[in-house]
Amino acid sequence: MHRLYPFPFVLRTTSPHSRRIPAFTPIRNYTSQNELTPEDLEAVRRRRKTEWKRRQGGQNFLDHLIVNIRGGKGGNGCAAFHREKFKPFGPPSGGNGGRGGDVYFQPTPHLTSLATVPKRIRGHPGGNGQGTWQNGRAGEPLIIQVPLGTVVRELPRDDPRRAQDEWEAEEESLEGLTPAEKRAKMRDNRWVHYPRSGEDNVGRDTFKQAEAALYQQERERRLARKKRALQEPLQLDLDSVEIQEQPVDAPLGIRKPEQLGSLIASGGLGGLGNPFFLTPDNRSPKFATRGQEGERITLSLELKILADxxxxxxxxxxxxxxxxxxxxxxxxxxxxxxxxxxxxxxxxxxxxxxxxxxxxxxxxxxxxxxxxxxxxxxxxxxxxxxxxxxxxxxxxxxxxxxxxxxxxxxxxxxxxxxxxxxxxxxxxxxxxxxxxxxxxxxxxxxxxxxxxxxxxxxxxxxxxxxxxxxxxxxxxxxxxxxxxxxxxxxxxxxxxxxxxxxxxxxxxxxxxxxxxxxxxxxxxxxxxxxxxxxxxxxxxxxxxxxxxxxxxxxxxxxxxxxxxxxxxxxxxxxxxx
The missing domain is CATH 3.40.50.300 (P-loop containing nucleotide triphosphate hydrolases)
Known part of the structure; x- marks a missing residue:
């Protein structure tokens, strides 16, 4: 015969954060908790474990995931001039920005679920350039470990789940602005000016020529990205662990090749310092470029367990x-x-x-x-x-x-x-x-x-x-x-x-x-x-x-x-x- 009996004590465990058994638990008809046998305690533990597992509902296992990935943003170039004693007007000395970090997928046999893969992945940004010709540091590569048997597919451009690329995101941010405001915001996203030289740079012919060349490069890069997405969308089958071995006759002191995995999204290029724009007609360029945005891609990850x-x-x-x-x-x-x-x-x-x-x-x-x-x-x-x-x-x-x-x-x-x-x-x-x-x-x-x-x-x-x-x-x-x-x-x-x-x-x-x-x-x-x-x-x-x-x-x-x-x-x- 069973009945509901108050069960207020805490199970003895090694953890200080022990959870209490529910206040009313069906157990045998005992007048005191001291009369509980070890078999009763074990039955209660098993019942609680069963209910906990049922409540999980498979949340710890994930075999299909949509992931938005961005490569690291490149560092900004620097607009600076060299200064020494008795040389108040030195040459341009701004360093270039560092390249953004790439994003890699590395298959590993230690994982059995996609639950550990974040839905939003952002590569490490590159460092900004500094004066005295100091270039920024490149961003560290970001390695995302995925389980063996993961199938990676790039979502097509007409898929509503696909996130915007860097150019589409900029177009959306410019909606509702006047042409002058759009032009000013686009320039602010691409150029770094020497202090108190922004308005003067905009009117110079050398800056207009550099700006036209920059926009032309962006158009070519955008067309190449679209062509690759249509003709050769990213598709990977990560069913084995890649091992790169160093040749036995490699010279001493050569680093062993890093086990990075498969490249998913490339980081953006770093910005150019003002020495890059030095020409016979422009001996003191007072502008530099900002780092480029990293590649943006939306992937569908599907896990298919590899077993014989x-x-x-x-x-x-x-x-x-x-x-x-x-x-x-x-x-x-x-x-x-x-x-x-x-x-x-x-x-x-x-x-x-x-x-x-x-x-x-x-x-x-x-x-x-x-x-x-x-x-x-x-x-x-x-x-x-x-x-x-x-x-x-x-x-x-x-x-x-x-x-x-x-x-x-x-x-x-x-x-x-x-x-x-x-x-x-x-x-x-x-x-x-x-x-x-x-x-x-x-x-x-x-x-x-x-x-x-x-x-x-x-x-x-x-x-x-x-x-x-x-x-x-x-x-x-x-x-x-x-x-x-x-x-x-x-x-x-x-x-x-x-x-x-x-x-x-x-x-x-x-x-x-x-x-x-x-x-x-x-x-x-x-x-x-x-x-x-x-x-x-x-x-x-x-x-x-x-x-x-x-x-x-x-x-x-x-x-x-x-x-x-x-x-x-x-x-x-x-x-x-």
């Missing part, structure tokens, strides 16, 4: 548990009893040895080498052959031996020599009409586009796991035609009963359900042609799906699944090579 194998399944199918088991617990994916536990794709790395064992299971002792005993092998040959009974952990601790002759000992650590490596992604669950952006929608369908192979994960304990398969395939096809052709494996999870000796009604029902699932896959799921991305130009062929029953919770029968995944990846890599 993507797990596709309904909510609570056990994908997170499976990823934990395959990686030996190194990937801390969230596991809970409510739907949409996983709010963003999580990628794990699986290292495989020559004999087929993989690092996660061997090191952590969670995923064990599965074996075929004679009795179960005989039964599987008569039925499906998709599940192999495994030794339990207690049997292994007693000194069992697998068919390969490797003894199972408790706590034994194996030295794995890696011969193959691949990545596997735990994608959030799909639901009906996910292709129409229902539920978590396109955000997580997008993360599966680049996987070399897809693996359906279904709950074998569900009443009709074959219905889940049909929904998953239809949503993939609706989102992107041909995408379901990447599916190569069906993992029937939560097949715990199949690892027992059998004889009970529940075990026989589980085996019958598995056999029906295999029949359904063989007759209904293997009829579509292989026509997805990466298969262009090939003749349509049938793409059979393999079925493997596993128990991710108890780490049973994972070895065949890893072996099949390795085969699919090797085939896909050879095809794309």
């Amino acid at each position: 194998v993507g797990l596709v399944g309904m909510p609570n199918a056990g994908k997170s548990t499976l990823l934990r088991a395959l990686t030996g617990g190194r990937v801390k994916s969230e596991i809970a009893s409510y739907a949409f536990t996983t709010l963003n794709p999580i990628v794990g790395v699986i290292r495989v040895a020559e004999d087929g064992t993989f690092e996660g299971g061997i090191e952590q002792g969670l995923v064990h080498q599965e074996t075929l005993i004679e009795k179960q092998l005989e039964h599987d040959m008569m039925t499906s052959g998709s599940y192999a009974t495994a030794f339990t952990r207690n049997q292994k601790s007693k000194g069992g031996v697998d068919p390969l002759g490797a003894p199972f000992t408790s706590g034994h650590q194996f030295d794995l020599v890696e011969t193959f490596r691949f990545t596997i992604a735990d994608n959030p669950g799909l639901i009906t009409r996910a292709s129409e952006n229902v539920g978590l929608g396109h955000s997580f369908l997008r993360s599966m586009e680049r996987s070399l192979a897809l693996a359906y994960v279904v709950d074998l304990s569900a009443p009709a796991p074959w219905d889940e398969l049909m929904v998953l395939r239809e949503e993939l096809e609706k989102y992107q035609p041909g995408m379901s052709s990447k599916a190569r494996l069906v993992i029937a999870n939560k097949a715990d009963l199949l690892g027992t000796d059998g004889g009970s009604v529940a075990v026989e029902e589980a085996r019958a359900k598995l056999q029906r699932l295999e029949t359904f896959v063989r007759t209904e799921m293997n009829v579509h042609p292989r026509a997805g991305p990466g298969f262009a130009g090939e003749e349509p062929v049938r793409c059979p799906l393999d079925v493997v029953a596993v128990s991710a919770k108890y780490s049973q029968n994972l070895q065949p699944a890893v072996s099949l995944m390795r085969t699919y990846i090797e085939q896909a890599r050879n095809r794309l090579a």
